[in-house]
Amino acid sequence: MLRDRIVEAIAEGVLTVGSSLAATRTLAADFGINFHTVNKAYDLLRQQGVIRLNRKSGAVVTSTAAAPPFSAEWTVRARTLLAEAVARGLPPDEVLEICRSVLDSFGATQPEDMP
Template sequence: MILTVDLDSEVPIYQQLRDQIVEAIARGVLTEGSSLPSTRALAADFGINFHTVNKAYDLLRQQGLIRLNRKTGAVVALTDAGAPFRTEWTARARTLLAEAIARGLPAEEVLATCRSVLDSFGSTPPEEMP
Protein backbone atom coordinates (compact mmCIF):
# COMPACT_ATOMS: atom_id res chain seq x y z
CA MET A 1 0.00 0.00 0.00
CA ILE A 2 1.35 3.39 -0.96
CA LEU A 3 0.24 6.42 1.01
CA THR A 4 0.95 10.00 0.08
CA VAL A 5 0.43 13.25 1.91
CA ASP A 6 0.12 16.72 0.51
CA LEU A 7 1.67 19.06 3.06
CA ASP A 8 0.17 22.07 1.23
CA SER A 9 -3.38 20.70 1.23
CA GLU A 10 -6.15 22.31 3.27
CA VAL A 11 -7.10 18.78 4.35
CA PRO A 12 -5.31 17.92 7.60
CA ILE A 13 -2.59 15.28 7.24
CA TYR A 14 -4.28 12.89 9.68
CA GLN A 15 -7.46 13.09 7.57
CA GLN A 16 -5.49 12.43 4.36
CA LEU A 17 -3.96 9.32 5.94
CA ARG A 18 -7.30 8.12 7.30
CA ASP A 19 -9.04 8.63 3.95
CA GLN A 20 -6.33 6.80 1.99
CA ILE A 21 -6.45 3.83 4.34
CA VAL A 22 -10.26 3.67 4.04
CA GLU A 23 -9.92 3.74 0.24
CA ALA A 24 -7.30 0.98 0.36
CA ILE A 25 -9.73 -1.15 2.39
CA ALA A 26 -12.53 -0.40 -0.07
CA ARG A 27 -10.32 -1.39 -3.03
CA GLY A 28 -9.30 -4.60 -1.30
CA VAL A 29 -5.64 -3.59 -1.06
CA LEU A 30 -5.98 -3.89 2.71
CA THR A 31 -8.06 -6.79 3.97
CA GLU A 32 -9.09 -8.16 7.36
CA GLY A 33 -5.89 -8.84 9.32
CA SER A 34 -3.62 -6.62 7.19
CA SER A 35 -0.98 -4.87 9.28
CA LEU A 36 -0.40 -1.16 9.01
CA PRO A 37 2.99 0.49 9.58
CA SER A 38 3.74 1.61 13.12
CA THR A 39 2.90 5.21 13.91
CA ARG A 40 6.57 6.05 14.37
CA ALA A 41 7.64 4.37 11.12
CA LEU A 42 4.92 6.07 9.08
CA ALA A 43 5.66 9.42 10.70
CA ALA A 44 9.37 9.03 9.93
CA ASP A 45 8.59 8.11 6.30
CA PHE A 46 6.67 11.37 5.84
CA GLY A 47 8.71 13.54 8.18
CA ILE A 48 5.66 14.32 10.29
CA ASN A 49 4.89 14.09 14.00
CA PHE A 50 3.92 10.58 15.11
CA HIS A 51 0.94 12.07 16.98
CA THR A 52 -0.51 12.98 13.57
CA VAL A 53 -0.40 9.33 12.48
CA ASN A 54 -1.70 8.30 15.88
CA LYS A 55 -4.71 10.59 15.39
CA ALA A 56 -5.47 8.98 12.00
CA TYR A 57 -5.19 5.49 13.48
CA ASP A 58 -7.36 6.45 16.45
CA LEU A 59 -10.08 7.73 14.10
CA LEU A 60 -9.95 4.45 12.17
CA ARG A 61 -10.18 2.54 15.45
CA GLN A 62 -13.18 4.57 16.61
CA GLN A 63 -14.85 3.94 13.26
CA GLY A 64 -14.35 0.18 13.58
CA LEU A 65 -11.90 -0.20 10.70
CA ILE A 66 -8.74 -1.14 12.58
CA ARG A 67 -7.71 -2.68 15.89
CA LEU A 68 -4.81 -1.27 17.88
CA ASN A 69 -2.78 -3.61 20.04
CA ARG A 70 0.56 -3.17 21.79
CA LYS A 71 1.85 -6.49 20.43
CA THR A 72 0.47 -6.51 16.88
CA GLY A 73 0.21 -2.77 16.24
CA ALA A 74 -2.48 -1.46 13.90
CA VAL A 75 -4.36 -4.20 12.07
CA VAL A 76 -7.36 -3.97 9.77
CA ALA A 77 -10.31 -5.35 11.73
CA LEU A 78 -13.60 -4.61 10.02
CA THR A 79 -16.68 -4.56 12.21
CA ASP A 80 -20.32 -4.43 11.18
CA ALA A 81 -21.29 -0.83 10.49
CA GLY A 82 -24.74 -1.15 12.01
CA ALA A 83 -27.63 1.28 11.95
CA PRO A 84 -25.85 4.30 13.51
CA PHE A 85 -23.22 4.28 10.76
CA ARG A 86 -25.85 3.92 8.04
CA THR A 87 -27.78 6.89 9.41
CA GLU A 88 -24.66 9.07 9.66
CA TRP A 89 -23.42 7.99 6.23
CA THR A 90 -26.78 8.74 4.62
CA ALA A 91 -26.79 12.24 6.14
CA ARG A 92 -23.25 12.94 4.88
CA ALA A 93 -24.08 11.59 1.43
CA ARG A 94 -27.25 13.67 1.31
CA THR A 95 -25.31 16.86 2.07
CA LEU A 96 -22.59 16.08 -0.48
CA LEU A 97 -25.14 15.26 -3.18
CA ALA A 98 -27.13 18.41 -2.34
CA GLU A 99 -23.96 20.46 -2.76
CA ALA A 100 -23.36 18.96 -6.20
CA ILE A 101 -26.92 19.78 -7.30
CA ALA A 102 -26.77 23.27 -5.73
CA ARG A 103 -23.60 23.96 -7.73
CA GLY A 104 -25.38 23.06 -10.94
CA LEU A 105 -24.21 19.53 -11.66
CA PRO A 106 -26.92 17.60 -13.51
CA ALA A 107 -28.34 14.60 -11.62
CA GLU A 108 -27.18 12.29 -14.41
CA GLU A 109 -23.59 13.49 -13.99
CA VAL A 110 -23.81 13.07 -10.22
CA LEU A 111 -25.08 9.51 -10.63
CA ALA A 112 -22.42 8.73 -13.24
CA THR A 113 -19.72 10.04 -10.90
CA CYS A 114 -21.10 7.94 -8.02
CA ARG A 115 -21.08 4.84 -10.23
CA SER A 116 -17.55 5.57 -11.45
CA VAL A 117 -16.25 6.00 -7.89
CA LEU A 118 -17.99 2.80 -6.75
CA ASP A 119 -16.59 0.93 -9.73
CA SER A 120 -13.08 2.13 -8.87
CA PHE A 121 -13.42 0.28 -5.55
CA GLY A 122 -15.11 -2.74 -7.06
CA SER A 123 -18.82 -3.06 -6.45
CA THR A 124 -18.49 -6.04 -4.11
CA PRO A 125 -18.22 -5.15 -0.43
CA PRO A 126 -14.84 -6.21 1.06
CA GLU A 127 -16.31 -9.04 3.15
CA GLU A 128 -17.81 -10.61 0.02
CA MET A 129 -14.65 -10.46 -2.09
CA PRO A 130 -13.10 -13.80 -3.02
Protein backbone atom coordinates in the same frame (compact mmCIF):
# COMPACT_ATOMS: atom_id res chain seq x y z
CA MET B 1 -5.96 13.16 4.99
CA LEU B 2 -4.23 10.00 6.18
CA ARG B 3 -7.44 8.50 7.57
CA ASP B 4 -9.09 8.85 4.16
CA ARG B 5 -6.15 7.20 2.35
CA ILE B 6 -6.35 4.20 4.69
CA VAL B 7 -10.11 3.88 4.17
CA GLU B 8 -9.57 4.06 0.39
CA ALA B 9 -6.90 1.35 0.59
CA ILE B 10 -9.42 -0.88 2.39
CA ALA B 11 -12.12 -0.11 -0.19
CA GLU B 12 -9.69 -0.88 -3.03
CA GLY B 13 -8.70 -4.19 -1.43
CA VAL B 14 -5.10 -3.10 -0.88
CA LEU B 15 -5.73 -3.59 2.84
CA THR B 16 -7.99 -6.47 3.87
CA VAL B 17 -9.44 -7.68 7.16
CA GLY B 18 -6.52 -8.75 9.33
CA SER B 19 -3.97 -6.59 7.48
CA SER B 20 -1.47 -4.91 9.76
CA LEU B 21 -0.82 -1.22 9.31
CA ALA B 22 2.65 0.25 9.64
CA ALA B 23 3.83 1.40 13.05
CA THR B 24 3.03 5.07 13.66
CA ARG B 25 6.66 6.20 13.63
CA THR B 26 7.40 4.20 10.48
CA LEU B 27 4.40 5.60 8.63
CA ALA B 28 5.23 9.12 9.83
CA ALA B 29 8.79 8.78 8.51
CA ASP B 30 7.57 7.31 5.20
CA PHE B 31 5.20 10.24 4.61
CA GLY B 32 7.33 12.91 6.25
CA ILE B 33 4.65 13.79 8.80
CA ASN B 34 4.58 14.03 12.57
CA PHE B 35 3.91 10.69 14.30
CA HIS B 36 1.22 12.40 16.39
CA THR B 37 -0.70 12.94 13.13
CA VAL B 38 -0.54 9.20 12.45
CA ASN B 39 -1.62 8.48 16.05
CA LYS B 40 -4.65 10.74 15.62
CA ALA B 41 -5.61 9.07 12.33
CA TYR B 42 -5.26 5.59 13.85
CA ASP B 43 -7.28 6.60 16.90
CA LEU B 44 -10.07 7.99 14.70
CA LEU B 45 -10.11 4.78 12.65
CA ARG B 46 -10.27 2.80 15.91
CA GLN B 47 -13.20 4.88 17.15
CA GLN B 48 -14.96 4.29 13.84
CA GLY B 49 -14.42 0.53 14.10
CA VAL B 50 -12.19 0.34 11.02
CA ILE B 51 -9.10 -0.89 12.87
CA ARG B 52 -8.25 -2.29 16.27
CA LEU B 53 -5.18 -1.23 18.17
CA ASN B 54 -3.12 -3.61 20.26
CA ARG B 55 0.24 -2.97 21.90
CA LYS B 56 1.66 -6.24 20.57
CA SER B 57 0.09 -6.52 17.11
CA GLY B 58 -0.25 -2.79 16.41
CA ALA B 59 -3.02 -1.49 14.16
CA VAL B 60 -5.01 -4.18 12.34
CA VAL B 61 -7.92 -3.81 9.90
CA THR B 62 -11.15 -5.15 11.41
CA SER B 63 -14.34 -6.41 9.80
CA THR B 64 -15.68 -4.29 6.97
CA ALA B 65 -19.35 -5.06 7.70
CA ALA B 66 -21.33 -1.83 8.09
CA ALA B 67 -23.20 -1.47 11.37
CA PRO B 68 -26.62 0.26 11.33
CA PRO B 69 -25.29 3.37 13.14
CA PHE B 70 -22.66 3.80 10.42
CA SER B 71 -25.25 3.45 7.68
CA ALA B 72 -27.38 6.20 9.20
CA GLU B 73 -24.36 8.47 9.73
CA TRP B 74 -23.10 7.85 6.21
CA THR B 75 -26.52 8.67 4.75
CA VAL B 76 -26.42 12.08 6.43
CA ARG B 77 -22.91 12.77 5.10
CA ALA B 78 -23.84 11.56 1.61
CA ARG B 79 -26.95 13.74 1.61
CA THR B 80 -24.84 16.82 2.38
CA LEU B 81 -22.33 15.97 -0.34
CA LEU B 82 -25.08 15.33 -2.89
CA ALA B 83 -26.84 18.56 -1.88
CA GLU B 84 -23.61 20.43 -2.55
CA ALA B 85 -23.38 18.88 -6.03
CA VAL B 86 -26.97 19.87 -6.84
CA ALA B 87 -26.53 23.36 -5.37
CA ARG B 88 -23.46 23.87 -7.56
CA GLY B 89 -25.38 22.85 -10.66
CA LEU B 90 -24.18 19.33 -11.39
CA PRO B 91 -26.88 17.52 -13.36
CA PRO B 92 -28.30 14.43 -11.58
CA ASP B 93 -27.11 12.08 -14.34
CA GLU B 94 -23.57 13.40 -13.93
CA VAL B 95 -23.76 12.96 -10.15
CA LEU B 96 -24.88 9.35 -10.62
CA GLU B 97 -22.12 8.72 -13.16
CA ILE B 98 -19.52 10.09 -10.74
CA CYS B 99 -20.89 7.85 -7.97
CA ARG B 100 -20.77 4.81 -10.26
CA SER B 101 -17.25 5.65 -11.38
CA VAL B 102 -16.01 5.93 -7.80
CA LEU B 103 -17.72 2.66 -6.82
CA ASP B 104 -16.25 0.99 -9.91
CA SER B 105 -12.78 2.15 -8.87
CA PHE B 106 -13.27 0.15 -5.66
CA GLY B 107 -14.64 -2.87 -7.53
CA ALA B 108 -17.92 -2.33 -5.71
CA THR B 109 -20.37 -2.41 -8.62
CA GLN B 110 -21.29 -5.10 -11.07
CA PRO B 111 -22.91 -4.61 -14.49
CA GLU B 112 -26.26 -5.82 -13.14
CA ASP B 113 -26.13 -2.98 -10.59
CA MET B 114 -26.37 -0.45 -13.39
CA PRO B 115 -29.80 0.79 -14.46
